[in-house]
Amino acid sequence: EAQVTQNPRYLITVTGKKLTVTCSQNMNHEYMSWYRQDPGLGLRQIYYSMNVEVTDKGDVPEGYKVSRKEKRNFPLILESPSPNQTSLYFCASTPNRGGEQYFGPGTRLTVT
Amino acid sequence: QKEVEQDPGPLSVPEGAIVSLNCTYSNSAFQYFMWYRQYSRKGPELLMYTYSSGNKEDGRFTAQVDKSSKYISLFIRDSQPSDSATYLCAMSANTGTASKLTFGTGTRLQVTL
Numbered sequence: 001e002a003q004v005t006q007n008p009r010y011l012i013t014v015t016g017k018k019l020t021v022t023c024s025q026n027m028n029h030e031y032m033s034w035y036r037q038d039p040g041l042g043l044r045q046i047y048y049s050m051n052v053e054v055t056d057k058g059d060v061p062e063g064y065k066v067s068r069k070e071k072r073n074f075p076l077i078l079e080s081p082s083p084n085q086t087s088l089y090f091c092a093s094t095p096n097r098g099g100e101q102y103f104g105p106g107t108r109l110t111v112t
Numbered sequence: 113q114k115e116v117e118q119d120p121g122p123l124s125v126p127e128g129a130i131v132s133l134n135c136t137y138s139n140s141a142f143q144y145f146m147w148y149r150q151y152s153r154k155g156p157e158l159l160m161y162t163y164s165s166g167n168k169e170d171g172r173f174t175a176q177v178d179k180s181s182k183y184i185s186l187f188i189r190d191s192q193p194s195d196s197a198t199y200l201c202a203m204s205a206n207t208g209t210a211s212k213l214t215f216g217t218g219t220r221l222q223v224t225l
Contacts, residue, residue, distance in 0.1 A: 033212075042118075042217035043215040048212065090156070106153075
């Protein structure tokens with residue numbers, strides 16, 4: 001089954017404790033993105049990747065890091081999480097530049 | 113002012129009604145227009161995808177794009193309780209770089225029996 005998977009689905013952590021949210025797609029898509037979704041603000045892009053080793057900032061990259069060492073994986077790293085990073089995070093992939101994206105199931109992160 | 117504006121709702125309609133969902137945008141460079149449906153506690157799923165202006169129909173769903181007015185719509189005919197979800201519009205420009213979508217904040221739709 002073609003899909004985007006994320007782990008973990010739920011995470012509660014404390015301020016400053018480094019964490020990684022994994023994302024993997026099995027559709028051989030070149031483009032992958034991370035979004036956060038907040039009430040009243042909608043989905044906002046954090047980072048995106050055009051291919052292996054090629055990444056760029058989205059609209060809200062502060063406090064996040066990404067890497068793309070393999071085509072199928074695109075982990076999101078929070079080196080020192082803060083409470084304002086409490087949010088619902090989605091990974092997405094797309095086969096082309098035009099934009100129709102396929103989303104993972106989401107990771108609900110709470111930073112206390 | 114946001115690049116994409118979408119009425120948050122909630123919108124409540126009876127089963128069988130025609131639903132109209134709308135977004136306006138300010139960036140004239142947008143060329144790709146999408147509608148996503150998001151059920152509670154799930155990721156958005158692509159519903160409709162259109163390029164440039166015009167209409168596109170898929171079953172009970174019709175997407176319209178009016179680039180001259182910077183206005184897009186999604187119509188749902190014969191609405192069903194299973195259509196109850198949040199509907200997100202999204203759009204992107206042909207910037208020559210990786211895909212970057214700009215989303216509306218979503219309209220919550222409830223279809224009642």
